Amino acid sequence: MSEKLPEEPGKSFFHEPFQDFFRSMNEIFQERPVKGFLQGIDDFFASPFPISGFPVHLSESDNHYIITAKLSGIKKDQIDIGIFEKHITITVENKESVSKEDETQNSIFKKNSFQRTSKTIPLPTPIKEEKVRANYEDGLLTIKIPKEKGKRLKIE
Known part of the structure; x- marks a missing residue:
């Protein structure tokens, strides 16, 4: 004699082995301390200072490399x-430093932040630094590096 469990509409007859685990994980992430921590991570990566990465382009003319x-x-x-x-x-x-004092509550708030990012651009020839020129105007940095011409070797 087989006994059949009653089925609810839209529900599976079988119990999913990870259903309880996933439900408890969802509850953990909805709790305040974890949710606040995750929000802090989101705020860190959504920083208004746009140096988390910047586009760099290398081109060349007959006499210069232009970055x-x-x-x-x-x-x-x-x-x-x-x-x-x-x-x-x-x-x-x-580098940013913010300091606020509230004398009515006898509290001091200080926030120091430091962000740094860099990009390295390899070039195919050695660079003579005394000939490199840079210009920064309207948010666009332009660096001109003259191409050095080597000596030609005559084949015998």
Whole structure:
């Protein structure tokens, strides 16, 4: 004699082995401490300071390599350009300090943040740093590197 369990409309007859596990995980993520932690992570990655990555483009003309980087919202003093033997590194930094005092509640709020991002652009030839020129205007950084011409060897 087989006994059949009553079925509810829209429900499966069999019990899903992970159903309770998934339900408890959903409850954990809806609780306040975890939800606040996850919101903090979201706020970190949604930072208004646009240096989490910036587009860089390398092109070349007959006499120069031209590197352009879009850095809208960045001040000139936040940009550092490093010149190495066969590559250039563009680094952007943001240091921010906020301090608020509330004398009625005897509390002090301080927030210090530091963000840095950089991009390294490799070049096929050695760079003569004294000939490199950079210009920053309207959020666009342009770096011009002259191409060095080597000596030609005559084949015998």
